[in-house]
Amino acid sequence: MSKYPIDPSTAPGYPQSSVYKPTASSHPQLYHQAQQSYQNVVPNLAAQPSHPAHYHQQPGTQINPHLVPSKPNPHIPPSQSNPYTLPSQLNPHLRSSHSNPHIPPSLSGPNIPHSQTQLVQGMNNLQMNPATQNIPVKSFNPATQYAAIAPNGQQKSTSVEPSAANIKSQISPQIIPPPTRTTPSKHSGEITSMLHAPTHPGVLNSQLNAPIHRSTAPPHQPQMHPTQSSQVTNMSTPPGIKPQMSPSTSSQFYPSPNQSHFLNYDASSQPWGQNIQRGSITQGPPAPVLPATPLPIQGQSQYPPTQQSGVAQFQNNLTPNPGSTPVLFPQHPMQTGPGQPRIPGSAPVNQFNQTHQQALPPELEPINLLDTRNILPKYIPDPPLPKVSTGVRTKTQFDPYMLCSTLNSIPYSKSLLSKSKLPLGVLIQPFRDIQSDKLPIVSTSCIIRCTNCRTYINPYISFLSGRKWKCNICHRANALPDGFNPDDAMKANNITGSYSEVQSPIVEYIANSDYALRPPQPPVYVFVLDVSNASVVSGALSAFCKTLIECIDEIPGDSRTQVGLITFNHSIQFYGIRGNLPAHIYDILDLEEVFLPTNNDLLVYLKEVKESFKQLLRDLPSIWGNSHSSDSCVGVAAESAYKMISQCGGRITILIAQRPTRGNGAMSSEQATSYLKKHTSNLESLQLSASTDFYKKLALDCCEKQVGVDVFVTCSQFTDLLSISALSRYSSGQVRYYPALSQESPNRIKAFQEDLHRYFTRRIGFEAVMRIRCSPGLALHTFHGNCFVRSTDLLALPNVNPDHSFAIQLSYEETLDEVEVAFVQSALLYTSVRGERRIRVATIALPVTTKLMDVYASANTQAIAAFVAKMAVDRLIESSLGDARTGLINVVGDLIKSYSVFCPANRSNSLTLPTSLRLLPLYLLGLLKHPLLRVNSLIQLDERSYQTILLKTLPLDELLSSIYPTLYSLHDIIEKSELTNELEGDHIIVQIMHCSAEKTSLTGTYLLDAGEHLILYLGANVSPEFLQKVFGVSSPRELVEDNSTSIKEFPVIENMLSERIRLLMSQIKWSRARSPVLMVLTDTSHCKMEFPKRLVEDKFEETMSYYEFLNFLRSKISK
Structure with missing residues (x-):
């Protein structure tokens, strides 16, 4: 069977020769019938899941009942033939007696072949006929992919040079002209890649929102008509066809000791169809695209290999083995000689091969992603540095992360x-x-x-x-x-x-x-704390106060440092602190016109009241311990804190435990229900938008007075985080979100306190x-x-x-x-x-x-992936979730198409990129599986809003960990790690693994760094000797409770294995802006699926595996 199951030309029974070959001139009717059938049916064939019956069968598995024996093909050697094929009557796209809902009426017709054999035979006739080789085919114009489309479908002229009047208007943040958007029209606008996402909402000058590239075609390429733009066809899985799973999950299957217990996956087809179809502006049927030459018979497939991993996989989870594909070299760039421009693709193949007899640099070595399995580097690499002249005098190394x-x-x-x-x-x-x-x-x-x-x-x-x-x-x-x-x-x-x-x-x-x-102002810190019942019960108030007491001596500042405290529930409370006297509480019940107490003890010097301030923080949880207030007036409290320090500037820290219900910025229960319904009813058309602009206006006032606002949200219910986050977005602050914070989850409380500790003690300007x-x-x-x-x-x-x-x-x-x-x-x-x-x-x-x-x-794949993630956020905010996903797919699709022009010698069924960009499809697949962009109704709206904030603000290394988690093998960490000396201390460098269950084993132990979570997974058959050396226990059940993911205690055991594991975990934790939540999972944990769902390269629920994604890209760009 072929390595490329969605390629109809390599399917079992595909005829390799034909006697009768109709042409457009000799038999126009037969030619156009076959041509129309090819356009109507091939896209749907490409979307069907493969059923490679020769896959290695696990003990106890059953052969797919949908696969029935087929007659041997005389054109294919017995070693390469597939004894099973999919009956044509099971495929609704091949039946001529019924209409196909996935094919537009303009493309459907009565001439669809009655069987797959007839279809591929007709295709082969067209391919094998030399008379059809020179049929004009709709050309692809790369320049049109990045044109800014106005709502009326017209291209917009752009300018990047602002006028003096515009610059003058930006000095004051009071006047905010609306930014110019380049959102495509829902009816005729083309969904292009992320390279033209709308600009950041904070940009005042609308002229800055011009696109980078204009729609200009090269001289040798004619400008395409609007109706000739390349179309992305529906690639959704046909109804009734469900991806099969190996090993089988039937009741007759009993896993062997080396097989996985993760057998309860619910595989479902990826809902790409509606999302992608919206990316076309083609009004009529597309022009036929015929293969230039017949595809050769492929050798026996090497995929998938024998599965011996610790986590179950689907058949299509696996990436291909290196095949016998000849080494192909990329096209020489844009010139045939000094100063002689060359039209891309005009050079003959023999001239191309002569040009590349010299060795290519390692970054340009082409890689066929479908034939290459291990593409990850051995260790986590730093971003590459530009190669500058050796004559530059530099005695210090440049930090690429800065x-x-x-x-x-x-x-x-x-x-x-x-x-x-x-x-x-x-x-x-x-x-x-x-x-x-x-x-x-x-x-x-x-x-x-x-x-x-x-x-x-x-x-x-x-x-x-x-x-x-x-x-x-x-x-x-x-x-x-x-x-x-x-x-x-x-x-x-x-x-x-x-x-x-x-x-x-x-x-x-x-x-x-x-x-x-002006003269330097003193460091000023104001803490605004939620003291409602939700804050007390969750433990957020107690953890905040306890951490602040521990860090009070390490807060950045000097003798001029000032502090202030405000609490709120259904009202606002100010605290007056004088020397060593008990604090005086001013309770403000009127939220319409809040005034500040006239006393001068609201903002005090820390060195003078340090002990009184500590005692007040110790007493707060008990003062409000019996509070039953379920209201919150966070908007009024934030406004009061701004008024308190507007003369000198400083930092406001706000703790929020529930949705604002009173005062400015409040949202009633009815409004919350309506807002949630609007933003969750149709996820494909989801457009994140704030419910109020109160917080944005307040943030702009804070920015003008040099006040920054940081927000910590600990509510598990809907909080309207998207609106509240504007406080930080426009005042250069930060947002932290802890939806599962509870006193019953000590690991989450610990992570919350570690975040606060870093926040209180880190440097600040x-x-x-x-x-x-x-x-x-x-x-x-x-x-x-x-x-x-x-x-x-x-x-x-x-x-x-x-x-x-x-x-x-x-x-x-x-x-x-x-x-x-x-x-x-x-x-x-x-x-x-x-x-x-x-x-x-x-x-x-x-x-x-x-x-x-x-x-x-010179492409920096890590930076490109981070940049595209930020553009996807803009597309989601300005357009919709479906458009953001389509834009991501177009990024990598357009890149592969462009590189195929640069490298024309590649086979049409390959998926080739240079070595420098080999990881980009993997990163973008991780983005498509990211909680922000997944089409999954189980993802809370606040969680999705929080992810928009993270992707916009995270440093490069942390953002990459959230896109593509890093997997470490701990049971052999001594052999796969090195120790270096940094800052007079040990620094460990550990080899990384592909994020796939194929690389795991039930006898191993793994650490998954997924950004916000650090998952320690213990295989079902982990060695008792390993547990004893690292944890001091002989069984995983002694380490964690049955319904808990919190480790009781990570012991300090004096041996090399334990020391290196503890060094790796502490190194990850203290290098992050956010302390990850440590989760310890075993094969009996109630939330054991948290580990496999973060394995980006594997299929999980509605998402595609990496190999499926590559095949999807190949089918997309071949149209």
Whole structure:
């Protein structure tokens, strides 16, 4: 049987030759009948699940009753034939007596073949006839895939240069012009890939929302008619056909010791059909697309291998083994000689092969994903760095997580970027914790900057004669200040540290008063706590107060630090603290016009009232322990906290345990029911939208007064998190969500306290702004992250912390014809807790290329996946869930199509990408299975809203863990790990595994890092010796209770195996902004399915396996 079960030409019984071959000229009627049948039936055949009967049968399994013996095919050797085939009468798409609901009426007709054999024979006749080889076929124009479509279906003209009036209007956050949207029309708009998601809601200038690429066809390609755009056909599984499962789950099956107990999966077809059909703007039937040559007979399939894993799999869960596919090389990029442009695809095959006799760089080695099994690297890799000239003087290594680009060699023009089908942007984590030896601190009275573009001096500038230096961005010649010796600065072995600004791409300046608009303000922290019955019962209030008491001495600040406290339920309570006296409570019942008490004891110096403040926090849980209030006025409480610190700025921390029910921003029960019904009735058309703009307006007021707002939500019921999160989104704050927080779940309480501990003690900057500068010809297009965009290149950040992450999409203002290297520089100006104004500057150099080969070779797959995730969030907010999913599929589909043009020698039935991009389909499949984008009614609306926040704000490494979890094998960690020394302590590097049950065993123990959760899975037959060495027990039942996932205690046992496992878990925990919840699962745990549902490469419920996804992509792009 073929390795590609959805390929009709390799199905059993497919005739390999034919005597009669109708042509369009000789027999037009027969030709068009076969042609119409091919267009009507092939898409549905491609969607059918495969039934490879020669799959390895597990003991006790039964042969699929839908597979019946078929007659041997004389054209296929016995070793390659399949004794079973799917009867045509079981396939509703092959019956001519009934209409097919999946085929549009314009495409249906009475001439559909009555059997699969007749269909494929007719297809073969068309393929084998040389007269049909030159039939005009509808061409594919890559440029039209990224056109911005207006609601009326017309393309919109774009501009990225704002007017002076627009810039002036952005200085004040009071006036917010609505952003221009590029949402496709529901009737005729094309759903393109994520490269044109709508802009961040915080962008004020509507002219910034222009698309990166314009719909311009190359000179050799005619502009396509709107009705000729490529169509994505319905790929849903035919009704009545359900994917089969191996091993069988019948009552006669009894698992052997090496087989899995996870046999209760409920496989269902992926509902792609409606979602994908909406992505077409074709009004009539598509033009026929005929294969150029008959497909060869494939050898016997190698899939799936014998299954011996610890978790059950479906037949289609497996990825293919490496076959006998010949090694194919990508097409030489865009030129046949120096300065001689070549039309893609015009070179003959023999000329193509002659061009690639020289070795390719490793990043460009083509990989057929359908034939390649193990594509993961051995260890978690860091994002690749751009390759710059060796003449640049740098003595410190650049941190790729602080500033990285999606492309480390950027195209010289918009058209070349459009051909690559890749996004261009940068990811920035400006306040990231960096080792002291990699972050030089420069204290000088004169910060050297370009007098024209205000770029900070950096290692990429060049020194000129006459004590001058040339700016690397605008190329302006500037004078050097007195005392700066360029000869000493150019020495790479300079160890004095006096010229770090020209030897390190990341540097931090201690600025003078010229960089401050007002005297440094003291660090101010106000805590706003929910004291309703829900907060008390869940343990959230007690855990918050306890953690704050433990961290009160470690809160960043100095002798000027001030604190304040507000609580709320059905009313608001202010607390006056004076010295060592008991706190005085001011209870405000009137929520219409809240006023602040006139006393001066609401905001006090921490050093003067530290003990009284601690005692107040100890007493709060008991003061409100008997509270039966079920109301919440969080909107009024947040507004009161803003008024309290509006004169000096600072940080507001809010704890919320239930939905707001009183005052501003409240939502009644009737409104909540209506809102939930609207957002859950039709998930395909789900569009996330806030119920009120009160919180957004309050956040903008906070941003103007340098106040940041952070929100912690611990409610298990609907809270309207999407609306409340606007408080943090526009004030550069953060949101944390703990829906299952309960005193009965100690592991979740512990994770909540660990998050709070990091939050209270991490570094913080106040009154910050960040400006992004880039080379002429490039422009800033879209901003992603919690921020307020004050102007075209300036972000307002009232608070900044090490976990803040931003993404910025770049566009072209003009071609970079004479530019060899482009530069992007970020400069973060902030006030430290000690009142110092500091500037952290990071500069990255990106070579400019005219070759598509260099663009693919330099692709940063991790950054691209993170960038596409943020674009998917915008598409979900601005359009719908179905459009966001379709856009993700189009991203990888368009990329593979574009690379097939770049690499025309590939077989038509292969799925080839360069080595540098081999992981992108896997990451995008993880995104499709992400809770945000899954079409699953069991996912709560608040959970989906929270995931939009995380994908927008998470740092790169954490975001990748949430998209594609990292799987470690613990039972052999000693052989698969290495120890290094970082910061004078042990640092462990462990080999990673594919996220698939195929790689697991019932005798093994595994650790799954899934971002918010850290899952420790113990196989059913785990060795008692391993349990004794690591946990000090002989059975998994001694480690956890039957209905619990909380480990009683992780013992410290003095042996190498235990030490390395504990080091790995602590290393994951303390490197994260969010402390993951540890879950210990065994084969008897009530929630044991939490482990297999996070195995991205396997099929689970309505989602596809990785191999199914690859076959789906192949069928999609072949149309």
